[in-house]
Amino acid sequence: GNSVTQMEGPVTLSEEAFLTINCTYTATGYPSLFWYVQYPGEGLQLLLKATKADDKGSNKGFEATYRKETTSFHLEKGSVQVSDSAVYFCALDPARSTLTFGKGTMLLVSP
Amino acid sequence: KAGVTQTPRYLIKTRGQQVTLSCSPISGHRSVSWYQQTPGQGLQFLFEYFSETQRNKGNFPGRFSGRQFSNSRSEMNVSTLELGDSALYLCASSLEGQGDSPLHFGNGTRLTVT
Numbered sequence: 001g002n003s004v005t006q007m008e009g010p011v012t013l014s015e016e017a018f019l020t021i022n023c024t025y026t027a028t029g030y031p032s033l034f035w036y037v038q039y040p041g042e043g044l045q046l047l048l049k050a051t052k053a054d055d056k057g058s059n060k061g062f063e064a065t066y067r068k069e070t071t072s073f074h075l076e077k078g079s080v081q082v083s084d085s086a087v088y089f090c091a092l093d094p095a096r097s098t099l100t101f102g103k104g105t106m107l108l109v110s111p
Numbered sequence: 112k113a114g115v116t117q118t119p120r121y122l123i124k125t126r127g128q129q130v131t132l133s134c135s136p137i138s139g140h141r142s143v144s145w146y147q148q149t150p151g152q153g154l155q156f157l158f159e160y161f162s163e164t165q166r167n168k169g170n171f172p173g174r175f176s177g178r179q180f181s182n183s184r185s186e187m188n189v190s191t192l193e194l195g196d197s198a199l200y201l202c203a204s205s206l207e208g209q210g211d212s213p214l215h216f217g218n219g220t221r222l223t224v225t
Contacts, residue, residue: 034213036216041218042218043115043201043203043216043217043218043219044154044201044203044214044216045216046213046214046215049213089154098144098156098159098167098169099146099154099156099214100156101146101153101154101155102153103153104153104154
């Protein structure tokens with residue numbers, strides 16, 4: 001079946017540090033891949049996406065590249081801010097609207 | 112443009128009762144899907160409706176059901192509540208599904224079963 005594995009958190013960083021959150025997946029076919037972010041008390045917001053191999057999704061300084069050979073979609077940001085503190089979810093979509101999510105990784109950024 | 116609206120925001124119910132949650136999608140969106148979020152299981156897909164028809168269904172018991180109205184608003188119902196149904200229930204809408212039309216999530220309904 002389809003599954004997504006994310007590194008467990010929390011990930012604790014100082015402001016301006018480099019961020020990597022690992023995500024690997026198992027899926028049949030060629031799913032689209034997504035990163036969503038959830039701030040406290042809110043729903044999920046789409047952060048970025050990639051729909052085919054070697055695509056790079058980017059938004060608000062975050063980037064992730066769809067790596068078919070390693071079945072990975074790691075999230076990176078060069079310099080995190082306190083406002084980036086949230087829970088980040090990696091997800092895949094093998095069919096319309098049926099997202100399979102990872103367990104989520106909490107990011108805590110201190111000043 | 113108004114976002115996805117879920118009501119109520121919080122609910123407290125007793126075991127054995129039934130509950131109905133409501134979701135109003137973004138105007139023009141025809142697809143509505145529901146997810147259950149718990150600390151143990153994470154986010155799990157419940158079902159998706161498109162133009163009043165259930166198009167996809169997750170692996171949940173028949174106590175969980177839903178429907179979509181002609182204006183795309185959706186409701187989900189849980190009957191014979193169990194303690195394990197305590198969760199954040201998230202609704203998401205999109206134009207027609209994933210791919211070029213990403214999901215937009217509401218802030219969820221927090222259900223507590225006592």
